[in-house]
Structure formats: structure tokens, C-alpha cells
Amino acid sequence: MVNLNPVQDRLLRFNFTEANTRLSADDIAHTPTFSHWVTQQLQQNNCRYGIGGYMEHRTLYGRSALFNTEAGEPRRLHLGVDIWAPAGTPVYAPLRGTVHSFKNNAGFGDYGPTIILEHNLNGLTLFSLYGHLNLECLTGLQQGMPIAQGQQTAVFGTEEENGDWPPHVHFQLMFDMQELTGDYPGVCRYSEREVYQQNIPDPELILQFKRATII
DSSP: OOOOOOOEEEEOOOOOTOOOOOHHHHHSSHHHHHHHHHHHHHHHHTTTTEOOOTTOOOOOOGGOOGGTTSSOOOOOOSSSSSEOOOOOOOESSSOOEEEEEEEEEETTTEEEEEEEEEEETTTTTEEEESSBBBBBTTOOOOOOOOTTOOEEEEBBOOOOTTTSSSSEEEEESOOOOOOOSSOOEEEOGGGGGHHHHHOOOTTHHOOGGGGGOOO
């Protein structure tokens, strides 16, 4: 997924719930300030990557109208895992598979360039989603293209191309794409948690970040 030496590399667990009072709503809404905070935290804690987010109820999505709904309850529950690191950080396929679909989900707060891979694990179909990538990674892709395990598929995008977020990748697993292509919800309403959790397993099953030191 990303280069990781579990013996040497330290991971910083980010908390973007309302319990994080070190970031104000204004800080989060202003992407350069938000990006500076992420970088500063990684440097101060001597961590190569920031991680976290699976089934985390995040207040930060108030920065974008994308996460509002007509039903009244906003989308705030994060469904994948975010890995925070500088733009240009390589992304590798954790499993052998094929390109299911891809798309530039442009717009403030959206995924930006997104790739979805399809995997067959001894008869079990599993999809993996990678959001907030660089635009160049979409060039030359074709549906059904084979992807080898460990093959570099993209790099983290800049704020200007990744949906206006601090550089990171959103990694998510799904059993069923539900006829969607190039996109799948990465945030849902809290009341929908049980429904989505049945389709979206914990990415730690693939990432195995617990082998490294997490602070």
C-alpha cells in the first residue's frame, strides 16, 4: 500500500472527532493551514505517516457542503482509512487484481483522482478504493487492466488536484460495488453505520499497520 518498515517507521494516529480541540473549524476549512498542521504533527512526533479514520465520526466534514444531505442528518462517519504523508508518496497495490474503474471526482472535499481495483481471494471478490491521488495516475488506465501485487499505481496528489485536502490517500475495502464505477461513498450518515459496515471491512485486514509502532 505504502512503503513501510514496521521496525523503523513510526505511525501517528490522527483523531478528527470533536475530541480534537487543537484544530478549529476555521483551520480545517483553510486547506493550507490544515496541511501545515498535519505536516507539523508528523514532524514533531517523528512519524513517517499519519493514519486513522475507520468508522470514525468526524466533525471536519462540515468544511464542505458535499457532506450535507437533504434528509437533515449530515454525512460524518468515515468508512475507510486515511494515510497522511507528503504529496508524491507512492501508492502500491496490496493485492493482485484488475482495474475495476477510475474517475476524477473533482470538487471541494471530494476524492479527486480515484482508482478502484477488483481482487479475487480464493473465490471471494473484494474491491479496494484509493482516493485523493494525482491526476497523472489516471492516464493510460483501462478497465480490466491487470495489476500485480506490489505494483505502483499512483502517488498522493497535491491539494490542488486531490479534492482540496492535505496530501493523503483514502483506502477503503468493499465486498460489493453496488453498480457504482469510479466512486463509492467514503463517508456516510451515522445512522447508516450498520448497513455500510456489512459491506466495508476494516482495512487493517490488508494494511497490517499494527506491526509498526503507533503513537
